Amino acid sequence: MSGADLPNGSRRWSVHDAREQDDPQVLALFHEVFGHAMPPQQWRWKYADAPHRGVLLRREGRVVAFYGGVPRAVQGPRGTHLAVQNGDVMVQPDERGVFTRRGAIYHVTEAFLSRHIGPGRAYEFGFGFPNERAFGVASRQGLYIEGDRLQTLTWSPLAGAPPSWWVREVAAGAAQLRAVDRLWRRMARDWRGLYIPVRDQARWRYRFLDAPGSHYQLLLVKHRLRGALAAVALREHPGHVEWLDYAGSRAAIGHAVAAVRRFAGQRGGKPVSGLFSQSIAADFAGEAASREPSNIVIPLRAPEPGWPQPYPWAGRLWLMGGDTDFL
Numbered sequence: 001m002s003g004a005d006l007p008n009g010s011r012r013w014s015v016h017d018a019r020e021q022d023d024p025q026v027l028a029l030f031h032e033v034f035g036h037a038m039p040p041q042q043w044r045w046k047y048a049d050a051p052h053r054g055v056l057l058r059r060e061g062r063v064v065a066f067y068g069g070v071p072r073a074v075q076g077p078r079g080t081h082l083a084v085q086n087g088d089v090m091v092q093p094d095e096r097g098v099f100t101r102r103g104a105i106y107h108v109t110e111a112f113l114s115r116h117i118g119p120g121r122a123y124e125f126g127f128g129f130p131n132e133r134a135f136g137v138a139s140r141q142g143l144y145i146e147g148d149r150l151q152t153l154t155w156s157p158l159a160g161a162p163p164s165w166w167v168r169e170v171a172a173g174a175a176q177l178r179a180v181d182r183l184w185r186r187m188a189r190d191w192r193g194l195y196i197p198v199r200d201q202a203r204w205r206y207r208f209l210d211a212p213g214s215h216y217q218l219l220l221v222k223h224r225l226r227g228a229l230a231a232v233a234l235r236e237h238p239g240h241v242e243w244l245d246y247a248g249s250r251a252a253i254g255h256a257v258a259a260v261r262r263f264a265g266q267r268g269g270k271p272v273s274g275l276f277s278q279s280i281a282a283d284f285a286g287e288a289a290s291r292e293p294s295n296i297v298i299p300l301r302a303p304e305p306g307w308p309q310p311y312p313w314a315g316r317l318w319l320m321g322g323d324t325d326f327l
Contacts, residue, residue, distance in 0.1 A: 013104065015111045018053040018066065025063040026056060033090040041212045046070065046325055048206070054088070055112040057104050064092040065104040067112045069126065070325070073198040075188045076313065081195070084117065086128035086299075087325055109143055117301045125313055127298050129324045135297040144299035148317045151281040153288040155257065155272040157241075157264035165224070169259035172218040172231060174209060177201050179220060179228035183247040190250045194279055196318035199247045207245070207322060208233050216244065221252065221259045230256040233322055236267055243274030244322035250283060257287050275321035 018026060023043060031037045047053050047070060054068035068088035074081045095104040117126045127147060130138070138144040163169065170176070180201040188196060197203075208216040214235075221230040230248030234241055241264040246256060264272045275294060276284055285291045298317060303309055321327045 013057045013059050015057050018056040020051055026066050029063050045212055055108050057108045064095045065108040066090050067108045074195050075198055076195045077192055081124045084123040084126040086126050113301045126301055129296050132295045132297055135299055142302050145302050146297055147300035147314050148277045148298040150275045150277055150294045150296040152292045152294045153274050153276055153285055154290045155261050156289050157269045158261040159265035159269045161262055167223050167255050169219045169221045172220040176220050177204055180204050180231050180247050183231055186249040187247055191318055194316045194318045195313040197323055219259055221255050232256050232260055240270050241272045243272055245320050253284055277317050277319040279316055280318050
């Protein structure tokens with residue numbers, strides 16, 4: 001899509017769809033905004049399924065703002081939807097100023113949303129993981145409405161607690177992940193009223209085995225006779241264990257919780273925490289030590305006049321911390 005000029009006093013911006021050839025300039029902006037470099041390999045991994053990276057703004061040939069988007073297949077009650085997960089929203093410090101309708105960040109966000117999300121566009125809907133402050137600014141400008149929120153669940157470790165004779169957990173590598181396809185089908189069946197980003201074997205391999213520069217612990221929870229019951233993705237930190245993802249049925253949640261707590265107990269008795277959308281937090285909270293709101297809001301694009309409302313996916317998103325690209 002060709003660029004479009006946007007007036008800004010005596011200066012002029014132009015807005016463009018970002019492509020792979022724009023990566024070096026966008027990565028230079030990332031370094032300037034966040035104060036550290038993102039390796040090109042990690043950027044290419046993140047946008048592997050998106051030759052269209054997002055929308056960028058140029059001023060005098062220089063990239064000054066970017067709004068990214070990665071396609072996500074989402075299973076809903078009536079089939080699969082193509083959605084987009086938004087992130088990497090950034091603006092060059094000299095252009096930051098106030099988030100107004102004349103500002104760079106407003107224009108790059110509005111351009112992505114209006115070009116790519118909604119009826120007749122590439123993506124049926126989009127979602128992301130901004131904090132409350134960023135969401136509030138965009139909401140007041142008429143760009144976002146609230147779609148859901150993430151809650152933080154925490155568990156105490158199970159130290160010295162062996163697994164039962166019938167159910168145990170094993171470390172999972174590429175070969176063991178073949179079971180995730182079957183677990184994903186059970187999951188889609190049990191939460192058929194929700195909108196769940198696909199969690200099949202290919203997704204888990206991409207997200208947790210192929211991620212450059214990150215190490216995750218994958219566990220397969222197995223029954224001695226019935227085979228795989230659930231899979232969990234974890235990340236160990238110095239002071240806690242982070243529960244990032246789950247694949248399996250509702251009935252297997254208790255077994256998964258016990259496996260995660262045992263893993264934490266074997267890692268020095270660290271507590272466990274995880275982020276869960278409000279739509280599913282109650283399903284996982286039965287044995288949680290605490291359940292608290294986080295500061296992460298899940299935004300949806302504000303509707304245009306005449307669009308059906310409310311969105312069927314509003315308040316019905318199945319999300320965990322592993323759906324983000326920054327954990």
